[in-house]
Amino acid sequence: MAATLQTLRLPFHPSITPLNSYPFPTSTVHYSPKSSTFKGSSVATRNKPVPSSKASNSQYSPTVTENLADISIFSAAGEPGIAVVALLRHFGCPCCWEFASTLKESKSRFDSAGVKLIAVGVGAPNKARILAQRLPFPMDCLYADPDRKAYDFLDLYYGFGRTFFNPASAKVLSRFDALQKATKNYTIEATPDDRTGVLQQGGMFVFRGKELLYARKDEGTGDHAPLDDVFDVCCKVSVA
Numbered sequence: 001m002a003a004t005l006q007t008l009r010l011p012f013h014p015s016i017t018p019l020n021s022y023p024f025p026t027s028t029v030h031y032s033p034k035s036s037t038f039k040g041s042s043v044a045t046r047n048k049p050v051p052s053s054k055a056s057n058s059q060y061s062p063t064v065t066e067n068l069a070d071i072s073i074f075s076a077a078g079e080p081g082i083a084v085v086a087l088l089r090h091f092g093c094p095c096c097w098e099f100a101s102t103l104k105e106s107k108s109r110f111d112s113a114g115v116k117l118i119a120v121g122v123g124a125p126n127k128a129r130i131l132a133q134r135l136p137f138p139m140d141c142l143y144a145d146p147d148r149k150a151y152d153f154l155d156l157y158y159g160f161g162r163t164f165f166n167p168a169s170a171k172v173l174s175r176f177d178a179l180q181k182a183t184k185n186y187t188i189e190a191t192p193d194d195r196t197g198v199l200q201q202g203g204m205f206v207f208r209g210k211e212l213l214y215a216r217k218d219e220g221t222g223d224h225a226p227l228d229d230v231f232d233v234c235c236k237v238s239v240a
Helices: 094-112 125-134 149-153 160-164 167-182 195-199 227-239
Strands: 006-009 027-030 082-090 115-122 142-144 203-208 211-217
Touching: 082 094, 082 195, 082 227, 094 115, 094 125, 094 167, 094 227, 115 125, 125 142, 160 195, 203 227, 211 227
Parallel strands: 006 027, 082 115, 115 142
Antiparallel strands: 082 203, 203 211
């Protein structure tokens, strides 16, 4: 009998592009959304007011996984698997280089727990490759969303005020040393050609099979989800 490989379906538009043209060594990734709308309502626009950020899935409909398209995450044994999906701002954001560096350092921790770690950023694949090569960051975990389809679908924050004036953005000042280290090879060339993308905020999501376990919207630039909290969610589910 042929071995069962991991299958991962995420709620993202086909325009989200993997940096490698071949499947992951241990998984196959498919993007095939059923619809670009929630039941009874269209996808939120970038300027629509949204609920405040919470480190939970309570801000989303109980039937969100039905509307997030086909989400099917399975382990090699065929059991529902866990995926952590980090949506960065854009590939030219210094704070995202710092967060990507933290994700890379934590990858082995998630791997050991059997959790798939994925990072998505705004910009074309060539912009993502700049971050991947200069940071560096593993390209088999990095995806590009040039049109911000995933961000719109998940109703993440967008706008000038969120990007530059939100009080949550001050958190990055406490991580100045880490920011300086992560951006030693930084280049502004990684910024999306469509400059409207620099006003996008990110978020963090954890899925187990078709179940959304954790959802957090970044309130401002550099306001990233605490990875210890994310890891705790994954571990509690793994032992449940």
